Amino acid sequence: MEFDSTENRRTLSGMRPTGKLHLGHYHGVLKNWVRMQEDYECFFFVADWHALTTSYDNPETMGEHVWDMVIDWLAAGVDPEKATLFIQSGILEHAELHLLLSMVTPLGWLERVPSFKEQQQRLADKDLSTYGFLGYPLLQSADILMYRAAHVPVGEDQVPHVELTREIARRFNAFFGKGPGFEQDIEKAMSQIGKKASGRFRSLRRRFNEQGDRDAHAQALELIRGAPQLTGDQKQLLSGYLEGRGKALLPEPAALLTEAAKTPGLDGQKMSKSYGNIIAMRDDPKRIEKAVRSMPTDPARVRLTDPGDPGKCPVWPLHRIYSDAATCEWVEAGCRAASFGCVECKRPLIRKILEEQEEIRERAEPYVARPALVKEIILDGNERATRIANETMDIVRSAVGMRYF
Ligand code: TRP
Ligand code: SF4
Numbered sequence: 001m002e003f004d005s006t007e008n009r010r011t012l013s014g015m016r017p018t019g020k021l022h023l024g025h026y027h028g029v030l031k032n033w034v035r036m037q038e039d040y041e042c043f044f045f046v047a048d049w050h051a052l053t054t055s056y057d058n059p060e061t062m063g064e065h066v067w068d069m070v071i072d073w074l075a076a077g078v079d080p081e082k083a084t085l086f087i088q089s090g091i092l093e094h095a096e097l098h099l100l101l102s103m104v105t106p107l108g109w110l111e112r113v114p115s116f117k118e119q120q121q122r123l124a125d126k127d128l129s130t131y132g133f134l135g136y137p138l139l140q141s142a143d144i145l146m147y148r149a150a151h152v153p154v155g156e157d158q159v160p161h162v163e164l165t166r167e168i169a170r171r172f173n174a175f176f177g178k179g180p181g182f183e184q185d186i187e188k189a190m191s192q193i194g195k196k197a198s199g200r201f202r203s204l205r206r207r208f209n210e211q212g213d214r215d216a217h218a219q220a221l222e223l224i225r226g227a228p229q230l231t232g233d234q235k236q237l238l239s240g241y242l243e244g245r246g247k248a249l250l251p252e253p254a255a256l257l258t259e260a261a262k263t264p265g266l267d268g269q270k271m272s273k274s275y276g277n278i279i280a281m282r283d284d285p286k287r288i289e290k291a292v293r294s295m296p297t298d299p300a301r302v303r304l305t306d307p308g309d310p311g312k313c314p315v316w317p318l319h320r321i322y323s324d325a326a327t328c329e330w331v332e333a334g335c336r337a338a339s340f341g342c343v344e345c346k347r348p349l350i351r352k353i354l355e356e357q358e359e360i361r362e363r364a365e366p367y368v369a370r371p372a373l374v375k376e377i378i379l380d381g382n383e384r385a386t387r388i389a390n391e392t393m394d395i396v397r398s399a400v401g402m403r404y405f
Contacts, residue, residue: 007150008148008149008150008251009039009040009041009150009151010040010041010043010147010148010149010150010151011036011040011041011042011043011149011150011151011152011153011256012042012043012044012045012143012144012147012149012151012152012253013029013033013042013043013044013045013152013153013154014044014045014046014047014050014088014140014143015029015044015045015046015047015069016046016047016048016050016051017046017047017048017051017062017065017066017068017069018051018065018069018273019061019064019065019068019069020068020069020072020280020281020282021068021069021072021076021280021281022271022273022278022279022280022281023263023271023278023279023280023281023353024262024263024265024270024271024272024278025072025281026072026076026263026281026360027263027321028155028258028262028263029153029155029258030072030073030076030077030078031076032153032258033073033076033078033083033153034076034077034078034079036153037078037079037082037083038082040151042082042083042084043083043084043086043147043149043385043388044073044078044083044084044085044086045085045086045087045088045143045381045385046066046069046070046086046087046088047088047140047143048062048066048087048088048089049088049089049094049095049139050088050136050139050140051065052132053128053130053132053133053135053136053139054119054123054126054128054133056130056132057126066087067371067374070085070374070377070378071364071367071368071374072281072282072364073085074363074364074367074374074377075281075282075360075361075363075364075367076281076360076363077363080377080380080381084381084384084385085377085378085381086378086381086382086384086385087378087382088143090378090382090385091146091382091385091386091389093146093386093389093390093392093393094139094142094143094146094389095142096393097142097145097146097392097393097396098135098138098139098141098142100396100400101138101141101142101145101168101172102135102138103400104168104171104172104175105138105168105171109164109167109168110134110135110137110138110164111134113137113160113161113164114160115136115137115157115160115161116133116134116136116137119133120133137160137161137164137165138164138168140161140164140165141161141164141165141168141169144162144165144253145165145168145169145172145250145253145392146388146389146392146393147385147388147389147392148250148251148388148392149253150251150253150254151253151254151256152165152253152254152255152256153255153256153257153258154255154256154257154258155257155258156257158255159255159257162253162254162255163255165252165253166252166253166254169248169250169251169252169253170245170252172249172250172399173240173245173246173247173248173249173250174244174245174246175246176246176249176396176399176400177240177245177246177247177248177249177399178246178247179246179247179398179399181247182246182247185234185237185247186237186238186241189230189234189237189238190202192227192229192230192234193227193229193230194229197223197227200223201220201223201224201238201242204216204217204219204220204223205220205241205242208220208242208243209244217242217243220242221239221242224238224239224242236248249395249396249399250392250396261317261320261321263317263318263321264314264317264318265277265278265279266278266279266291266292266295266314267295267296267314268295268296268314279291279292279353281357281360282357282360282361282364283357285354285357288350288353288354288357289350289354292315292318292346292349292350292353293343293346293350295314295315295346296314297313297314297315297342297345298310298312298313298335299312300312301335301338301341301342304338304340304341305338306338307335307336307337307338308335308336308338308342309335309336310331310332310335310336313335315342315345315346315349316331318349318353319331319349322349322352322353322356323348323349323352327348331345
């Protein structure tokens with residue numbers, strides 16, 4: 001991929017430590033991370049504080065879950081040489097930024113995030129009327145804004161959280177981005193474009209702000225963009241000023257929707273631990289073989305001679321993930337013509353899944369044998385993450401007036 005050197009390519013994503021991961025995580029999330037690490041500056045982290053918001057009653061398993069999950073990341077091909085891997089609770093600045101952002105976060109914004117009510121209903125046996133749980137998406141905003149990330153690869157359910165993050169960034173910038181440096185920077189940019197242009201810009205800005213004149217807005221933007229004396233940063237500053245915004249202290253991130261088809265579980269529903277229908281990334285080959293063999297198929301195929309329809313069979317979407325075009329054709333034709341039975345149809349699929357598990361297990365092996373290796377990777381990642389977090393917190397602490405020495 002070709003990139004403009006000024007483009008922000010920083011990418012951040014987090015995962016709650018739920019323990020060993022399954023093929024849904026692998027095909028739905030991790031393969032995408034592995035692709036992204038080639039072209040983007042990636043930060044992937046263990047969202048352990050987020051996990052604690054719902055599993056505060058069960059803290060004993062956290063440690064085990066964290067390391068099992070990180071090993072699965074590495075086993076999937078996430079490369080610590082290319083991406084930075086860290087643990088959220090190792091960077092205390094996330095908590096500080098969460099706190100500072102909370103000062104300008106209206107309660108209603110959090111109460112309206114769809115996952116707040118949904119999860120409370122879904123996990124009704126748990127008391128989620130907590131301050132920590134309400135703050136879940138704000139903590140996520142702090143995670144994202146801390147790294148001034150441009151891209152946040154997430155599944156559909158997380159898009160409202162990224163949307164909230166954008167609103168929080170805008171609000172933070174509006175409150176705190178107009179400090180003394182702001183006025184000076186505006187003056188400087190104005191003098192660079194000269195008296196005539198700056199006079200015209202100011203009057204267009206006034207027309208836009210006082211009369212809501214969209215045309216004046218467009219002309220002012222055109223004027224800024226076409227001014228050869230201005231740097232990219234200055235253009236951004238002025239376009240914010242035009243709209244009454246402050247300096248973009250914290251840039252607004254964009255959600256990068258992961259378009260992976262949902263991996264079906266052993267019963268045809270979405271693969272999920274809570275449905276008890278998973279194949280783990282590092283599962284027992286014997287168990288996999290048995291489980292796939294006993295997967296339900298198109299109910300119309302009672303006898304070997306009954307033709308079937310792959311569209312009605314939970315095994316088919318797995319073929320679509322695992323089998324090449326020729327095998328898929330073989331399945332479609334054979335199923336409809338009843339030229340073989342379901343046991344036969346599943347055979348090449350089982351082989352492919354086992355081959356993939358072999359590769360995954362091979363990559364996991366050194367880390368399973370030497371857990372200290374995994375800890376080193378995380379310590380190194382935490383260090384790299386801390387460096388960026390410190391830069392951001394310097395900007396943020398000054399902006400909110402917490403700079404005394
Ligand atoms: N809430 C996310 C999830 O449940 C995990 C997460 C926490 C996250 N912080 C994040 C994802 C920051 C992306 C960016 O999947
Ligand atoms: Fe499913 Fe294959 Fe059986 Fe058809 S032949 S019903 S696709 S398992």
